[in-house]
Each structure stands twice: as C-alpha cells, then as structure tokens.
Amino acid sequence: MKKLLAVCAGVGLVFVFVWERVDMVRLGYHIERLKHEKVLLERERDELRVKVATLSAPDRIAKVATDKFGMSLPQPGQVVVVQSGPAEWPGASRQASEVRLAKVEMPSGRP
C-alpha cells in the first residue's frame, strides 16, 4: 500500500512538473500575443501623434484659415490693449487688468 502511495505521489509530482512547464509555455504564448498587441497599439498611437503634428503645422493652419475661412492677420492698429482703471469702478478688482480686443472692420459690401 505504501509502495502504491509512493508511486502515486511520484506520478503526481511528475504531472505537476509537466503541468507547470506546459502552463509556462502557454503563458509565454499569451505574453507574446499581448506584446504584439501592445506593439500594434503603440504603432497606432505614434501614427496618430505624427498625424496630429502634421495637421497642426502652423503653415497648414494658416492656409486653411485664409483659404477656407477667409481669415487674415490683424493689421496694425486692429489689435488694441485696453487698460482698465480699477479706481474708476467701485467694487472692481483692485488690480489693473488688460483686455485685448480686435477691432473688427468689415469690408464694405459684406454684412
């Protein structure tokens, strides 16, 4: 009986060892698959970063702004800095503030 138990224990140990090795290989494959997925996602992220950087290039933005939306750079005098005096306004902030305004001068013939 003792011998049988010893044999069973031995066989069991062998099974545990083999199972552990097989599981290691299975996990190895799983890790590799996840790594591959990670690489693909990183590639996609990098592609998107390059695309964002390319699309946000100042010359492209300027071209779209002027060609597509009819925008133009403010001419000298169109941007004015307004310094508001706190003393004149009761209850206003004690700190002087600056407000940047663009003087909108619509070309004639446009609403």
Next chain:
Amino acid sequence: MAGSPSRTRRFVLLLVLLCGFGVVLFRLVSLQVLQAAELTVKADRQHQKTVALEGARGTIVDRHGKVLAMNMDVPSVFGVPTALESPAQTARTLSPVLHVRASELEKKLRQDRSFVWLARKLDPEQGHQLEQMPMEGIGTVLEGRRFYPKGPLLAHVLGFAGLDGAGLEGLERRYESHLHGEKRVAVLQRDALGRIVFPKDEAAQNPASGHSLTLTIDEVIQYIAEKELEEAMNKTRAKAGTVIVLDPQTGALLALAISPRFDPNSVAALTPGRWRNRALTDAYEPGSTMKAIVAAAALEEQVMKPGTMVFGENGRMTIANTVIHDHEKLGWVTFAQVIQKSSNIGAAKTGMALGEQRLYRYLRAFGFGQRTEIDLPGEAVGLLRDPKGWGRRSLASISMGQEVGVTPMQMVSAISVLANGGMLMKPYVVSEVRDAQGQLLKQIEPEMKRRVISPETARAVTSILEGVVTDGTGTKAAIPGFRVAGKTGTAQKIDPRTGAYSSTQFVGSFVGFVPADNPRLAMIVVIDEPQGESFGGLVAAPVFRRVGEQVLNYLGVSSNEPVKLAMATGHR
C-alpha cells in the same frame, strides 16, 4: 555438460540486452559528453533566437510641447528569392505599393540569395497596404524611422538622422548621446514553428527609449520668421537669408530661419550646402551694424557722449591713402547722429578715439572672434584679428564693420547685450532633457557669460538706436505702437575672382530689439546678395518690422499706445 536450453536463452537474452544497453550507453556518452559542446550550440541555434533590440529615438518638442521630430516603427520589406515561384509576378504586385519599378524589384528577386531588401522604412500607409496582401517569400520587419511632421520648419536647427537612426546634422547630431535609444541584445526561446515562447532572461524587456528634448523655440514664432523671410527672398531674389529671434534677457533662441529651406524627411537628393546652418557657419562682414557696438564701447569708455559734436568732413576723408566716403555729406553732427545716419567717417573717428587695444578688447567682450557656444554643431568663430596684425586702415575699417567677419548668431548675441542692460548671455536652444517616462533629467538655465557694459551705457546706446528707426536709416523697421531700437547694415562682399570688394554683391542686414524700453525680442535679419535694392534699411528692415509686429501680437505684448475703453459701469 551442456546447459539447459532455457538457461542458454536467458544468457543470450541477457547478452542482447547488455549489448543494447551498451549501445544506448555509448550513444548517451557520445551525445552528452563527446559531442556535448557541438550539440549544445546546435540546439541553442534551433530553439533560441538572439535579437538586437533598440529603443526608440527620443522626441524633440518646442517650448509648448508641439512635436517637431519623433520616431515611429514602420515596415521594411525583404524578399527570399529562393522561396519565390514567380519573381516577375511578385515584382508586378509589389511595384505600385512600394513605388519602385517592377523591373528593379524583379532584378533583386532573381538574385541567388536567401535575403534581399526590397524597400526600407516605408510610410505607414504603405505598411497597411502590405498587410492586406501577404505573399509567399516576402516579409516585413519593423524599423524605427525618424519623422519631421512639420516638414521644412526649423530644419536647419533640427538637422536629421540617417537611415541607421544616428543623428547626422543639427540637434540630432549635437544631442545624439541623449536622443538615441538603448541598444541591447536579447535571447528568446522559440518553438518548432519559430514562434517566441518565453524570454530567456531579463534582457528581453523592451530597451529604454532615448531622452526627449524640449526646445526654447516657439513653432509659431519660427513659422512667422520663415514665412516672412521667404517672402523677402522672393521679393529680393537673394541668394540666401537668415532671421534669428532671441530672448535678449535669457539668450533663449525663439526662432532661427534660414533660406533656402529643406525638408529633413527627404535629404537623400540634397547637397550639404542646402542643410548648412548659415546662421552659425557663415561669417560675413557686418558693415554698419558694427557701429552700434563701436558706439557702445565709445560711450562706456567715455571717449564720446551722445551729444559730442563730430565733424563729418563733408562726406570724404582720407585715411592711410584710402578715401572713405559717406553716402550723405555731413558737416558737424552729434555722435548720436553719426550712428543714426550711419556715417562711416564718424565711425572711423570714433574707432580712432578708442584706439586699437580698447576697440579690440570691447569687440572680444561682445563675443566677436569666438564661438557663442550655442548648443548646435558647426559654429564658426568668425574673424577678428589681433591688433598686432592690423594695417594702417584697420582701425577705421573695423569701426565701419569691414576687415571683420561675424556670424549672424554672434551679431544678435552682441545686440542683446544692449537690450538686456549690458550682459552677454550664452544663447541656447535646448531647455530641458527628459527620459522616456517624462522625468526631468536636465534643465538648462540661462547663463551669463560676462558683463560687457554698464546699464547706463546700454540705455544711452538704446536711445541712439531708437533714433536710427525714427529718424535714421532704419525707418522701415518701425513697428506702430512700439519703440524699436536697431541698426542697418549694408556690406559689400568680397569678389572671390578679384579679391576686391564687389560693386554688385552686397549683404543687407538689420539688427535690433523691441520694445526698446522693455526688450522682449532681439532679432537679426541678413539678406545675402539681394538683386536690385541692397540697402539693409530697404531689404532687411521691413522683414524685422513684419516679424516683430506679428510676434509681439502673438506674445501679447502691449503696445505703447493703449486705448482707454469707455465702459458703462452699470451703477445707477
């Protein structure tokens, strides 16, 4: 007496078994002992894969974190000619995707080799197309490719990296030790199908990416500088041009534009002259812009005061048998007017009042004849000879900006001394170095090299240079609403054929700063060999104005002419 048959059989069986075990034992010893070394190598070769891993090259961003250069893994395509059934058919299929002629591909695929590159570092779009059409005998591997998403923007500063990923020019070269990724060899276990099973050691962990650089450059200011320079180049049909914008208080480089431009994404067909950073490598005779520096030296040494009267010799003076002319016949004028009207004779007299040693000492103190030590490669020292080597005319010539060679970077650094109250700052372009996880490794702080002149002298010269823009030769640099200080320069180039000053080739320049009362920008504009008009006041000063007004607006710098807004308070 013969033994019993069963005993004989047992003996034979034992013998056979012994022989069998003997053979097995012999084979075991042969495999495990005699051939152990050779077979271990063979086995390792079959179930281990050694791969060279390299971390991605670091990213370069501007001061607001906008990406200027970054790495991306892209596919490179290879073929296995020995495994192909129809090289011609494969070549025809690949040709439109790889943008390579089919005949060229077929030639490669017909080679008697087991591996041949068909195309390296493709665009991501091409990679996606290839993934849709797997072919026998054709494979891809991922390689890091450097992308410059803004194209030619800042190309001369960024430089570029080669096919092997090493930095070859500009910041890519200067900061190679920081930017390149970690290189590591890893041993991986693979199965019978060649799949990776499990890393054998820690080395298989991804190697660290290179460090990223944060620049002092602002991509919007850079864009404005490049756009306006290109416009000036088209207008003047000049050979080359440079615009540098510095923060005069710190020496931080805000923009550096060079024309002609180039795209660092495709440099293979270009000559080195195209990507040379002329702002650092090309020394030129500064001409009258040097008078601003000479004036500062004269005021600091108190050999002149802004109101000192100087006789203009009616536009003609002989020094060492050479006649010096002024473009305007001047009589008695103040020293301030000498600078504002850019009088050569007045400048020569100022230089003579200073003397050789003092003039040389101040020019060195302002940084001429030595590198600015900006963190970019290839900087020239310029030309400033020791007074021992000066001729009889040299003192006058150098005071007018001749017989001396400066780089645009040296000149804008020198003018920054006047803008910041007298200190020579070391210009710099990289402000931070961070590791792949974003941890700050190194922060570069502004560095003062030395005090050159007193704040009082700097203010006095600034006042004189404001006059250059309001009443002198630099009126086209004036920016409405802002006080601008600067100096024009028009220098004849030396004709390489005759060795004498050319009457047709000039360098027109303008160097200055704005707002003069609280300088935010120091800027130089150099236009090399403009066609037609060549005066610095006509070709370079307008570029200064256009760049200056847009950048000040972008930075939100208040003009000197605030408008009081009438507002209803809402109080009853």
